[in-house]
Amino acid sequence: MNYLRFRRFSTLLDLGKKNPNLTQPIHAGILGGRNWNPLPVPHRTIPEPKGQDLDFVNVAHSHLIHSDWTKLNALATGLTPFRIKHILLKIQKDHVLSLEFFNWVELQRPNSHTLETYSIILHILTKSSRFKSAESLLKNSVISKSLDSPSKLFEALLYSYHLCDSSPRVFDSLFKTYAHLKKFRSATNIFCLMKDYGFLPSVETCNALMSSLISLHRTDIALAFYREMQRRRISPNVYTLNMVICALCRSGKLEKAVELFEEMESMGCRHTVASFNTLIAGHCGQGLLSAAMKLKSSMGKYGCYPNVVTYNTLINGFCKEGKLHEANKIFTEMKAMDVAPNTVTYNTLINGYSQVGNSEMGVRIYEEMLRNGVNVDILTYNALISGFCKEGKTKKAAYLVKELDKENLVPNSSTFSALINGQCVRQNSERAFQLYKSMKRSGCHPNADTFKMLISTFCKNEDFDGAVHVLREILDRSMPPDLGLLVELCEGLCRFRKGELATRLCKEMEARHLMPEGFNKAKIIICRPENEDKEN
DSSP: OOHHHHHHHHHHHGGGGGOGGGOSOEETTEEOSTTOOOOOOOOOOOOOOOHHHHHHHHHHHHHHHTTOHHHHHTTGGGOOHHHHHHHHHHTTTOHHHHHHHHHHHHHHSTTOOOHHHHHHHHHHHHHTTOHHHHHHHIIIIIHHHOOSOHHHHHHHHHHTTTTTTOOTHHHHHHHHHHHHTTOHHHHHHHHHHHHHTTBOOOHHHHHHHHHHHHHTTOHHHHHHHHHHHHHTTOOOOHHHHHHHHHHHHHTTOHHHHHHHHHHTGGGTOOOOHHHHHHHHHHHHHTTOHHHHHHHHHHGGGGTOOOOHHHHHHHHHHHHHTTOHHHHHHHHHHHHHTTOOOOHHHHHHHHHHHHHTTOHHHHHHHHHHHHHTTOOOOHHHHHHHHHHHHHTTOHHHHHHHHHHHHHTTOOOOHHHHHHHHHHHHHTTOHHHHHHHHHHHHHTTOOOOHHHHHHHHHHHHHTTOHHHHHHHHHHHHHTTOOOOHHHHHHHHHHHHHTTOHHHHHHHHHHHHHTTOOOTTOOGGGGGGGSHHHHHHHO
16 A cells, blocks of 8 residues: 555544544443534435235245245245345344345345345344454455445445444444455545444454554554544553554654553553563564563563563574574573474574574574474575575585475575575675576575675676676666675776776666766776777
8 A cells, every 4th residue: 555545544543633522432332422423323214115025025034934945946036136125124133044045145146235235234243243244244245346435335334224223333343344454545434434423443443453554564554543542532452552562662662662561550451471572572673682681571570471472582682683692591491481492483593593604503403493393494494504605505505405395395585595695605606696597587586685796796706797797687677786886896897997888887877767876977987998998
């Protein structure tokens, strides 16, 4: 979703700031308070069936309540949206029979359901607390097949609301389904329409929207929605607050996250292991490992105990700082506390040791992983391969690549990048380039670091034709080359009297607006052909 759509979401949420009367207490899902004047829910009726329509409805109803589907099948050709609506209304107190009839109609007369018939079955299901069935129907039929806007769906539910003596939870289900589908603009439209008519979503539904936003790293919008919840007096639960803490941590607002964490009990929410894990992750993300360890130590006071996520988060934090000794101590404590390490635990440690150039220790961790029957994945092998390649142990890395087939694993971009890096460490530019071509054939995409390694190695080997070939691959992807990389290449071309080629490359990058910022083209003036001719 683009930026403007998210801005629209934020703007709609902020509309509540303009009306202080919208912060009155909520009763049974509907806003209350003397100053709150929501729009009245319209009471629309539908014509009563007469003549043949009445006869059809009565006969079909009789067959339904007697579960005589054979006789009912004979009536299928006479079904119309008008008759379907009235049959549903007659059996609406039996949600099981209603859904059976609704599905039968879909099989017998495909495409005969209208927004009105969909609305009636949704009212029946939500009134009977069959929320999962309602949301499944919305997701798989109403929203996926309908070309109508969210406001049209809301309107259809609104006009049939009194007709079905429904519950506000029907709108809640609609809002929640859009949230789960990550259709945030549609969810926002429904939220605003609900407010107009005095309905508010439940805290569980609000949580669904916040969870979807955070999963897409839209923490700014998630926090804006939480402020809207506060204005509407929707009481958060522990899951809400855990997500807010997560959003604050990811937004770099660690102090505010700590404040909210400390206020949780006064808000009627006890800390959970997830609360601690989220805050520990926030501290680790900022390199505050001592504070993260203190949080782990304080968990027992609140009746919480570290789990595998707690330990994995701390191990990852220490590995990122290159503190493998401390990471290993956490690993040892974890096992002593009977918390079983999982694939993530082992992968984090193996990768940590690989990054500091200790592939031998990485292999030991890998062997322990196998002994304990923990599943290996492509990340396990990538970490090991990367460690070997950093140390120039390309034969060992190649052996592990062969092992991937035995584990039914497929090399990915990270695998190829590590192997290319290994050949670059050994200054074997030709082999590195062959791996690069294999990478492309496999459908994997090199990243900027892979291109940088290749060009740098070609330059060191004085193979400028190869370096220029890779540079053109970068330009073909409309990627501006790294500044330092371009300087290195141009200086190399100048040293070997290929200034005309350097000049052509610069002109090409300028024409395609791919020249990296800060590049001083004047530095290659000495490489002009006339200067080369004079030297010759």
